[in-house]
Amino acid sequence: MLNPGTIVSAKIIDHNEQADFAQVDGQTLQVISEEKYATDQEITGMVYENQQGQWCLQVKLPEAGLESYGTGEVVQIRRDLGVFVNVGLVDKDVVVSLDELPLMHTLWPQVGDQLTVNLSYDKKQRLWAHLATDEYFKEHARFSREFTRNETVSGRIYLTKKVGSFLKLDDQRLAFVHYTERQDEPHIGQAVSGRVIGLTQDGRLSISLKPLAYEEIADDAKMIMAVLQRAPEFHIDFQDKSDPSAIKEYFGISKGAFKRALGSLLKLGYITTDLNGTTLTAKGQGYHE
Known part of the structure; x- marks a missing residue:
């Protein structure tokens, strides 16, 4: 049996007006592609089951995969399950389980937010999305050795803890917002803008989401x-x-x-x-x- 999220090569075996069909290991898959293929042509794509229960082979690979991370947009929220993310698969949104999300629903990603995720499948052949960890961002983003005080920066929250919020800036630098430097706690996936106030010991920019303190005049x-x-x-x-x-x-x-x-x-x-x-x-x- 083919596993969802895997990348396979298959041979075109049939066509109709709507789609081409390919076969691999005896299993027939509907080909998801803007191109039309000839019979017996070899193609490569990602295997998954769409919303209608049809097994598909998408030729244009999403960034997120079983061994890779990519950006997905939150398209639906279910308190009993998690958040659905569009990772680029046609007619298929993938769930980030509530087990990976904060206990407080106010800190869950909201519709339209961008998340960095990879994919996995379970024993029931269900495809799941998983939030990128702090270890991933430490490896794929960058720390800073210096900072410019009050520099205006923007980025997205990827992790929230009692001590504060962790984010990756638009320019790939890592940053941190201490809980005392925010008026409201931002949720995972939220885009925020703030100003640089320092540097943490491990090289993250220290950000304040509060406005500049009122400047008294004489x-x-x-x-x-x-x-x-x-x-x-x-x-x-x-x-x-x-x-x-x-x-x-x-x-x-x-x-x-x-x-x-x-x-x-x-x-x-x-x-x-x-x-x-x-x-x-x-x-x-x-x-x-």
Whole structure:
């Protein structure tokens, strides 16, 4: 008996309007291919049983196999069984068993998520998908020796534990999110974006999924922001070249303090300034203490 997921060579024995048929070890298989083949032609493909119980031989091999890993998209969720993944087999989705998934259903992959899986079959000739392990990712992705703080990165979660979430970034680097650096725990297969905050001992980028901590601004800068937010068109005629006495009379602070306040607001992106004065940016207009 042929085992699902195996790669075999077979000979074309018959045709009809819908498909070609091949035979191997006395078993007839429907050929899944966009091409048409001649009788007695030898072809190679993956054996599997489709949703209708027909045994098939698909010529275009999926990335995921009995000895290889590939990407599959989650297409269905069943709490009593697991998640169904489309690995590229026509009319056949393969299940990742609930035994491999977290106890909390909120951490299960969701429809549309991408998973890295390989395949196996059981004694009943059923095909199963299995999540790639951390060992697989350590071998096929890459660790880092250095990092750029606050670099924005994106990737997918492949493992979640109490201590945090493990992910592979889009550029193949490995990363880790400590449980204190996330507002909500992401689920397996979820695409996330965050910022780099460090490096773990084993060379994974340490990622935070939290927004940057609110940047406090000094009292002088807050006062200038309040003036700008009430000014017509969010604009004042003062800038860092303005007369010190005029600054002192209007704002009650020295020109040095005024320039420092403008500098901090410029750095935060809250204002623009030129010889005509100072104007709030859209970001500055949305500022609330």
